[in-house]
Amino acid sequence: AQTVTQSQPEMSVQEAETVTLSCTYDTSENNYYLFWYKQPPSRQMILVIRQEAYKQQNATENRFSVNFQKAAKSFSLKISDSQLGDTAMYFCAFGETSGSRLTFGEGTQLTVNP
Amino acid sequence: SQTIHQWPATLVQPVGSPLSLECTVEGTSNPNLYWYRQAAGRGLQLLFYSVGIGQISSEVPQNLSASRPQDRQFILSSKKLLLSDSGFYLCAWNGYTFGSGTRLTVV
Numbered sequence: 001a002q003t004v005t006q007s008q009p010e011m012s013v014q015e016a017e018t019v020t021l022s023c024t025y026d027t028s029e030n031n032y033y034l035f036w037y038k039q040p041p042s043r044q045m046i047l048v049i050r051q052e053a054y055k056q057q058n059a060t061e062n063r064f065s066v067n068f069q070k071a072a073k074s075f076s077l078k079i080s081d082s083q084l085g086d087t088a089m090y091f092c093a094f095g096e097t098s099g100s101r102l103t104f105g106e107g108t109q110l111t112v113n114p
Numbered sequence: 115s116q117t118i119h120q121w122p123a124t125l126v127q128p129v130g131s132p133l134s135l136e137c138t139v140e141g142t143s144n145p146n147l148y149w150y151r152q153a154a155g156r157g158l159q160l161l162f163y164s165v166g167i168g169q170i171s172s173e174v175p176q177n178l179s180a181s182r183p184q185d186r187q188f189i190l191s192s193k194k195l196l197l198s199d200s201g202f203y204l205c206a207w208n209g210y211t212f213g214s215g216t217r218l219t220v221v
Contacts, residue, residue: 004157035210043152043202045212091157099146099209101173104157 002027002094006105013082014113020067021077021108023092029053033095034075035102036066040088048090051075082112116141120205120213127220133178133192135216137205140186147188148206149180152215158204164188195220 003026013019025034036048051059051068058066063083067076079086089109093102117140127133139145146165150158160173162180170180177196181189188205200220205213 033210042214043217044214045158045204045206047210050210089155093158093210095209097209101148101160101163102158102206102209104159106157107155109155 002029002096002103004092004094004103004105006092006108008108009106010109010111012111012113013079015082015084017082018078018080019082019110021079021090021092021110023075023077023105025073025075025092025094025103027073027094027096029096033098034066034068035093035095036064036075036077037091037093038086038088039091039107045091049077079110084112084114086110087112116207116211118205118207118211118213120216122216123214124217125219127195127218129197129220130194133190133195133199133218135190135203135205135218137188137190137213138186139207142186142207144185145207146209147182148209149188149190150204150206152202152204154201161203162190 005024032053034051038046038048049059049061049064063080065078089107091107092105095102120137148163149161152158164170164182178192197220203216
């Protein structure tokens with residue numbers, strides 16, 4: 001069974017600075033999908049970024065980018081130019097295929113300070 | 115475009131009462147549908163998933179059940195709620211697109 005580990009329960013960053021959230025996973029699969037979700041206080045799960053394991057290029061979405069290290073089974077999220085609205089819980093998730101169930105980490109609470 | 119609807123948004127129910135949460139998807143056919151539960155401050159736990167009408171797979175033994183009476187409709191039910199059923203319930207389709215969730219409090 002796959003497992004996802006987020007080792008940082010809480011993190012904080014100053015507005016406009018850069019922060020990196022860590023995620024490691026364990027799987028015996030060669031092709032799979034990795035996701036980062038943002039969950040604000042409304043608890044809506046908002047997809048931030050998605051990475052397909054067979055693609056070597058790291059995914060980016062505006063201020064959000066990932067560092068995908070397949071051999072190390074690491075999938076970190078970098079948020080550049082942090083904004084107050086980035087304050088939220090962030091979850092890393094693993095999926096065997098594009099439409100399959102997801103296995104989630106326990107989350108990292110990110111606080112952006114003014 | 116595809117959209118997912120989930121209701122109600124908030125629910126307070128007494129112990130022993132029944133439960134019915136509904137999730138519907140628009141703009142697609144034969145979607146994979148999922149029910150997750152999230153305890154406060156924790157990650158999501160998969161409860162049920164369905165790959166088609168009448169096809170339900172259960173991940174965790176519990177006081178809940180799921181049904182899929184129509185292609186784009188997924189229902190989470192309970193005959194008698196327990197205090198431990200309190201939590202935040204999320205429906206998802208295609209694996210990674212989530213509804214807005216239902217906050218259930220059993221009192």
